[in-house]
Amino acid sequence: MKTKEKILLKSLELFNEEGLKEVTLRQIASSLGMSQGNLNYHFKTKSDIVSELYYKLVSAMDHEMNQLSSERPILSFLYESALISMNTLFEYRFITRDLYLVLSGDPELKAHYLQLQLLRKQQYLYVFEQLTKEGLMRKQELDGEYDRLYERMNILGDNWINAADFFLKERGGKVSHYHRVLFEMIYPYLTTSGKRQYQELLK
Template sequence: MNMTKVRILAHSLQLFNTYGIGAVSQRKIADTLAISPGNLTYHFKKKEDIEIALYEQLVDKVSVVIEGALDKRFELSSMFEMTKGILSLFFEYRFIFLDFVQLMRGNQKIATHYSALMKQRKEQFFYAIHQLENNGLIREEELPDEYEFLYDRFQILSDFWIASAEFSTGNVTAKNLKRYTQVILQSIYPYLTTRGKTEFLNCLKS
């Protein structure tokens, strides 16, 4: 990717995070970069193309974090590290989650990809759950579809914690990030074995 595209994406990310995608026009992006609108459209014909490029950046970075965690023996410490890494990236690209509904309704390419991506993420979640179960850290299901619902909670909390923080505190900060990381991680605590709970508490201290 050439440097002009890199600069466009970096400045667009900052503008989208600050003002929201609805309030940022191609003209505003061009003015911020001190380039002509024609130069901008040469690299990205529509604002939606910038949105797609930033979305793809996030997906690629999150995939690296997840695959790195799953490529080795998966312990609760792996889940802590992975969750912190993912939520930090979500914070970096927070406009996607603050404008989630608008983005999905207005950008069909992102919506289609996101739908397929969630199927992959669900498979990765259950791979991690089975690893924890095999390692004696998480108990077997006691209710029908118990871990299906746990996945749903993880997904909802992960995708919408930023919107919750924005509307409850008026601003999304690193302090919010730390709090909601714990909100999400502690969702798994009731499902842990005695050994798993001990390891979980040790992870909290580290």
């Protein structure tokens, strides 16, 4: 494994365990048994490491999502994609824990994140539209109702790890619990047929 990759893996481990603000470049270097000068040859600042890990997270999520077959039933696709996203976020959980700190410190990352959120919103609204066409989800009863449904799902998606850290001490079950909390948001909007498919997914 190349030195740069070792630095990223160790940084991810330390950031996840101790928190972004607590970990220093000196600590990362010491944990790897290298000088800080050697580490600085690859990454001049901690922000450079965080930026690299952020883009690795985005790449990992894209890769995992591309493994899903778009041929599967759309409700099943939504269920599986949410679970994959949450598992991947947990592997890079320091970013979600300190999301606004990470973004506010790097204008480029912030711009990328905001653009990514626009894309995710379009994708979710498309899924809602398809669910409605297939008779699995009711039509909107309020203007912008499904825009706000996505917004609620997105807020939970960005903040569930902090809630999990506070309320669930053991790692086991954190992802599955909050995946269900997130996915159940859609349940009240499903038709009888949609609810039947939803129940089948839980078996």
